[in-house]
Amino acid sequence: MNNQDDGAENSLLEHNCAMREYSVGEILRERGVSRRDFLKFCSAMTAAMALPVTFAPKVAQALDEVKRPPLVWLEFQDCAGDTEALLRSANPTVGEIVLDILSVDYHETIMAAAGHQAEAALEKTITDYRGKYLCVVEGSIPMRDGGVYGCVGGKSHLYRARQVCGGALATIAVGTCASFGGIPAAVPNPTGAVGVKEAVPGATVINLPGCPVNADNLTATVVHYLVFGKIPALDGHGRPLFAYGKRIHDNCERRPHFDAGQYVEQWGDDGHRKGFCLYRMGCKGPATFHNCPTQRYNDKTSWPVGSGHGCAGCSEPAFWDTMGPLYKRLPNVPGFGIEHTADKIGIGLAAGAAAAFAVHGALNAIRRDKEPSDENREG
Amino acid sequence: MSEQCKFKNYIWELPVRWCHWINVICIVVLSVTGFFIGTPFSFGRSASDFTMGWIRFIHFTAAYLFAVSVISRVIWSFIGNKYSGWKEFFPLATARGRHKLLRMLRYYLLIDKDVPETVGHNPLATTAYIALFCIYSTMVLTGFALYAEHAPSSPMHRALGFMYALFSDQGMRLTHHFGMWLIVGFVINHIYSAWLMDIKEHGSEISSMFCGYKFTVKKED
Numbered sequence: 001m002n003n004q005d006d007g008a009e010n011s012l013l014e015h016n017c018a019m020r021e022y023s024v025g026e027i028l029r030e031r032g033v034s035r036r037d038f039l040k041f042c043s044a045m046t047a048a049m050a051l052p053v054t055f056a057p058k059v060a061q062a063l064d065e066v067k068r069p070p071l072v073w074l075e076f077q078d079c080a081g082d083t084e085a086l087l088r089s090a091n092p093t094v095g096e097i098v099l100d101i102l103s104v105d106y107h108e109t110i111m112a113a114a115g116h117q118a119e120a121a122l123e124k125t126i127t128d129y130r131g132k133y134l135c136v137v138e139g140s141i142p143m144r145d146g147g148v149y150g151c152v153g154g155k156s157h158l159y160r161a162r163q164v165c166g167g168a169l170a171t172i173a174v175g176t177c178a179s180f181g182g183i184p185a186a187v188p189n190p191t192g193a194v195g196v197k198e199a200v201p202g203a204t205v206i207n208l209p210g211c212p213v214n215a216d217n218l219t220a221t222v223v224h225y226l227v228f229g230k231i232p233a234l235d236g237h238g239r240p241l242f243a244y245g246k247r248i249h250d251n252c253e254r255r256p257h258f259d260a261g262q263y264v265e266q267w268g269d270d271g272h273r274k275g276f277c278l279y280r281m282g283c284k285g286p287a288t289f290h291n292c293p294t295q296r297y298n299d300k301t302s303w304p305v306g307s308g309h310g311c312a313g314c315s316e317p318a319f320w321d322t323m324g325p326l327y328k329r330l331p332n333v334p335g336f337g338i339e340h341t342a343d344k345i346g347i348g349l350a351a352g353a354a355a356a357f358a359v360h361g362a363l364n365a366i367r368r369d370k371e372p373s374d375e376n377r378e379g
Numbered sequence: 380m381s382e383q384c385k386f387k388n389y390i391w392e393l394p395v396r397w398c399h400w401i402n403v404i405c406i407v408v409l410s411v412t413g414f415f416i417g418t419p420f421s422f423g424r425s426a427s428d429f430t431m432g433w434i435r436f437i438h439f440t441a442a443y444l445f446a447v448s449v450i451s452r453v454i455w456s457f458i459g460n461k462y463s464g465w466k467e468f469f470p471l472a473t474a475r476g477r478h479k480l481l482r483m484l485r486y487y488l489l490i491d492k493d494v495p496e497t498v499g500h501n502p503l504a505t506t507a508y509i510a511l512f513c514i515y516s517t518m519v520l521t522g523f524a525l526y527a528e529h530a531p532s533s534p535m536h537r538a539l540g541f542m543y544a545l546f547s548d549q550g551m552r553l554t555h556h557f558g559m560w561l562i563v564g565f566v567i568n569h570i571y572s573a574w575l576m577d578i579k580e581h582g583s584e585i586s587s588m589f590c591g592y593k594f595t596v597k598k599e600d
Contacts, residue, residue: 260427276421289531318547346560353564
């Protein structure tokens with residue numbers, strides 16, 4: 001590292017430190033975000049947190065006063081899809097959330113710093129703000145063979161996860177990989193991939209699964225922390241109830257067609273063109289808890305079922321192994337050909353039983369019985 | 380054909396018969412509606428219809444009735460007469476039961492020609508009923524666990540929390556489907572065996588499930 005780099009690094013860090021002296025509201029004003037837009041953002045976040053609308057002024061007041069927490073964003077075994085989702089979110093824009101509401105000190109994909117400079121920024125944040133910074137993790141952590149299957153800057157993902165998540169105020173696992181291992185953890189899971197909570201059991205982890213995460217839910221989780229000073233209420237899988245408390249099927253815009261008995265029976269058929277229920281086409285909405293139908297993706301533009309494709313169940317643990325086949329209602333039965341569904345096997349069993357008893361009955365009909373001996377009588 | 384005089388014994392008490400026939404109705408209703416729920420075809424003509432809604436309503440109502448009936452029968456096995464008692468269901472536990480079971484098995488396998496006469500339950504049948512009870516329990520638990528998902532963190536969802544730990548969501552559906560087919564297989568066996576024993580034992584096996592009386596050569600102790 002030469003002197004020029006050192007200077008750049010120091011000024012960057014100083015800049016970050018200086019920024020923390022201002023409240024979120026002040027920084028937004030400084031950036032030219034109007035009061036009106038700020039209040040609109042607060043209302044949107046209140047809605048995303050499933051809070052009553054009367055909470056919006058409280059959210060605004062809290063954000064006006066609260067100091068920005070430092071945040072580091074780690075990428076492990078991932079596709080950077082969650083980063084993409086964040087960058088593509090329009091409301092709030094990446095400028096608003098990443099640069100203004102949070103002080104993102106480290107993010108491999110979007111940070112300006114590189115190499116030793118970047119590593120130094122990470123080290124500085126996690127030492128200076130130990131127990132006070134937020135950590136966002138994207139991607140699963142390979143555990144097999146001592147975690148040799150993934151490393152950044154010479155440090156294995158497992159080492160980094162334990163070091164950074166272990167010292168964080170809270171870790172937000174974004175996406176299904178960071179939450180439950182996701183696709184890297186699918187059978188046969190060659191790298192022994194797991195989610196953050198399993199890799200660092202002692203850490204405070206909030207899971208925001210989904211493929212990708214809905215950036216609105218991430219922002220709402222952070223805002224919830226800023227407003228209330230604590231992490232939101234979680235379900236059994238560590239997911240915030242405000243975003244994962246209801247089943248997709250129960251909030252789906254196509255639900256009336258399900259109850260009415262109107263189904264898409266083939267891709268491109270009349271029902272598909274009319275927007276009927278995708279239940280028969282293997283939609284996993286009845287098995288998946290997420291707020292996709294109400295929150296939607298990409299600035300509330302659309303979501304899979306909204307655009308005519310069934311839910312893949314991506315926000316559930318082990319979704320790749322348990323939610324398949326994508327276009328069938330039930331999983332395949334191991335040991336039978338892939339075209340054999342449970343019901344076909346069932347019909348076979350029932351028909352087999354009926355045939356066996358028909359033969360037994362015929363044999364009994366032509367057979368002459370004896371009266372039972374006294375020994376064989378009861379009573 | 381028997382020319383002996385036979386004694387009339389009151390075997391199946393009213394709660395036993397009621398549970399039996401409620402189960403029959405529930406199994407038929409649950410299988411038909413359940414099959415439709417699993418593989419629906421488009422009945423609905425307009426979005427304001429409620430075809431699937433009603434079918435699911437019937438399925439859930441029948442499910443509650445079935446669960447109550449199964450639980451009632453278990454309770455009755457502790458308060459009813461000896462023919463309905465829980466001990467009847469474990470013939471393998473006693474030497475006499477094992478002897479009867481072996482006799483019955485030899486008759487079923489077409490080895491012996493004399494029909495062992497039984498007053499209460501056939502020991503082979505009660506052994507099958509234990510397996511059936513396990514299937515019933517699995518059906519009730521997987522069914523209600525899937526049903527409770529419409530209201531997460533409701534008392535039912537909390538009470539069945541262990542089910543979500545044991546099964547994946549889709550695994551529960553698969554088990555629920557298989558359970559139905561196992562019950563269908565049992566029903567085929569059950570109707571056939573009742574018919575067979577009715578015509579072989581001359582003890583009025585089938586009508587005993589309506590009137591409660593069976594007929595035996597010897598008088599009961």
